[in-house]
Amino acid sequence: MAWVSSARKRSPWLLHYETGGCNGCAIEFVAALTPLYDLERFGMLNTGNPKHADILVVTGCVNARSGRVLRNLYEQMSEPKVVVAVGVCACTGGIFHDGYNLAPGADKVVPVDLYLPNCAARPEAIIDALLTAADLLAETRRRDQHAHQRAPDQQG
Amino acid sequence: MSYPAGLGIILATFLLAPVVGGLLTGLERKVIARLQGRVGPPLTQPFYDLVKLWHKRPQAANRIQIVYVYAHLFFMVTSLLAFLLGQDLLLILFIFSFATVALILGGLSVDSPYSRIGSQREIIQLVTYEPILVLLVIAYYQVTGSFMVSQARSLEQPLLFTLPLVLISFLPVFIIKVRKSPFDLATQLHEPHQELVKGIITEYSGPYLALIELASWYELVFLLALVSLFWATNWVGGLLLAAIFFFAVTVIDNITPRVTYSWMVKFVWKVGLGLAVVNVAWLYLWK
Ligand code: SF4
Numbered sequence: 001m002a003w004v005s006s007a008r009k010r011s012p013w014l015l016h017y018e019t020g021g022c023n024g025c026a027i028e029f030v031a032a033l034t035p036l037y038d039l040e041r042f043g044m045l046n047t048g049n050p051k052h053a054d055i056l057v058v059t060g061c062v063n064a065r066s067g068r069v070l071r072n073l074y075e076q077m078s079e080p081k082v083v084v085a086v087g088v089c090a091c092t093g094g095i096f097h098d099g100y101n102l103a104p105g106a107d108k109v110v111p112v113d114l115y116l117p118n119c120a121a122r123p124e125a126i127i128d129a130l131l132t133a134a135d136l137l138a139e140t141r142r143r144d145q146h147a148h149q150r151a152p153d154q155q156g
Numbered sequence: 157m158s159y160p161a162g163l164g165i166i167l168a169t170f171l172l173a174p175v176v177g178g179l180l181t182g183l184e185r186k187v188i189a190r191l192q193g194r195v196g197p198p199l200t201q202p203f204y205d206l207v208k209l210w211h212k213r214p215q216a217a218n219r220i221q222i223v224y225v226y227a228h229l230f231f232m233v234t235s236l237l238a239f240l241l242g243q244d245l246l247l248i249l250f251i252f253s254f255a256t257v258a259l260i261l262g263g264l265s266v267d268s269p270y271s272r273i274g275s276q277r278e279i280i281q282l283v284t285y286e287p288i289l290v291l292l293v294i295a296y297y298q299v300t301g302s303f304m305v306s307q308a309r310s311l312e313q314p315l316l317f318t319l320p321l322v323l324i325s326f327l328p329v330f331i332i333k334v335r336k337s338p339f340d341l342a343t344q345l346h347e348p349h350q351e352l353v354k355g356i357i358t359e360y361s362g363p364y365l366a367l368i369e370l371a372s373w374y375e376l377v378f379l380l381a382l383v384s385l386f387w388a389t390n391w392v393g394g395l396l397l398a399a400i401f402f403f404a405v406t407v408i409d410n411i412t413p414r415v416t417y418s419w420m421v422k423f424v425w426k427v428g429l430g431l432a433v434v435n436v437a438w439l440y441l442w443k
Pocket residue numbers: 020021022023024025026059060061086087088089090094095118119120121
């Protein structure tokens with residue numbers, strides 16, 4: 001239905017998880033929420049609750065511990081959902097890529113739909129990525145039917 | 157009340173009240189955004205949120221939670237309907253409390269610490285404002301000689317002139333009920349405050365959250381209708397009073413920080429309850 005996808009596009013609620021890294025991208029993301037950039041004019045709210053959120057924003061490099069949390073958060077979100085990897089750390093590991101405890105990119109843990117490979121990502125770029133993610137949400141109308149498979153090794 | 161008028165009110169409750177409640181919620185978000193110097197979401201934002209939530213995949217922690225959500229909405233709609241039909245005020249406020257109790261039971265039925273602490277705070281809020289509502293009913297009876305809401309329309313002078321202090325003591329009740337700062341302890345519907353995740357509504361998602369949102373619109377309309385009761389002799393006065401209350405609450409929400417629950421109980425009981433008691437005692441002694 002057209003009006004459902006239009007509503008999805010205009011009301012994407014965000015969940016932000018900072019997995020590690022230098023925290024630069026996380027701060028830029030929070031800057032995008034402030035009155036100066038005002039993400040709420042697109043209907044976006046930072047919910048802080050996976051059960052209410054539509055877009056999972058991952059910043060920083062994923063390590064063994066935070067990867068488990070990230071997977072848990074992702075699984076608690078109800079469909080349809082979109083994952084955005086913000087910053088080069090979340091995309092590939094970035095300057096920390098050869099760290100002994102790191103997964104090279106958030107997509108090793110959760111299915112990532114959008115990559116924003118900046119270091120650090122500027123608020124304007126983050127807004128652009130989130131609007132594209134909102135379009136994705138609107139398109140993935142039937143997503144609930146072919147839900148992402150739960151990876152067997154990540155359970156529990 | 158005549159049959160067609162009653163039918164009209166029933167239809168208005170089911171069709172018009174959600175639209176009005178949603179638009180008022182949108183207006184409130186817009187006003188908050190302007191007070192903070194930003195553009196803010198469009199006026200129709202709450203409707204987008206509702207449609208989106210309704211079409212998310214349902215996910216419940218247990219089945220009983222779903223029953224409580226529907227009970228919450230049912231009692232909320234019933235209290236507004238009974239109010240608009242001019243029924244017994246005492247009964248209406250009981251039904252209204254049942255709606256909150258249903259939400260609390262739903263929050264307590266889940267094994268989540270956030271939801272549980274949120275529910276316990278909601279219980280404290282209920283205990284805090286309930287005496288004021290009871291005093292409001294007593295004062296109402298004292299002035300009109302009846303518990304029926306329809307009685308207020310046939311008074312010579314508005315209730316405001318005989319019950320000014322009760323109306324002032326109703327302000328904290330209003331703030332607690334619409335979950336606004338400084339008394340937004342249990343949860344906040346549209347705000348990114350993240351203490352306790354989302355409090356009492358943490359464990360609801362998708363369509364169930366949409367129902368809670370819808371119930372909150374009904375709640376807003378009901379509370380504004382209750383405020384307009386204080387000037388029920390003239391609908392312009394009633395609307396004006398409700399509008400003043402609405403904007404006062406929005407501004408207070410923006411200029412105050414959240415308080416602790418013990419501060420809330422102390423403040424509301426000392427000031428709010430005190431004012432209401434003085435007003436009722438004055439009615440008894442000097443009238
Ligand atoms: S991408 Fe750059 S700015 Fe962002 S978290 Fe990694 S190192 Fe920091």
